[in-house]
Amino acid sequence: MGQGQKRNKLLVPEANKAMYQFKYEMANEVGITNQIQGDYWGH
Numbered sequence: 001m002g003q004g005q006k007r008n009k010l011l012v013p014e015a016n017k018a019m020y021q022f023k024y025e026m027a028n029e030v031g032i033t034n035q036i037q038g039d040y041w042g043h
Contacts, residue, residue, distance in 0.1 A: 010016055 010019060
């Protein structure tokens with residue numbers, strides 16, 4: 001995949017809310033909730 005080509009678009013846009021919640025549930029399970037600031041998880 002070339003630089004700048006992202007493939008993280010949901011195939012089912014209606015699933016956005018569920019995926020957002022899933023992201024935070026998984027982060028909580030692995031213990032990284034303190035590192036999350038807003039929606040940005042990068043460095």
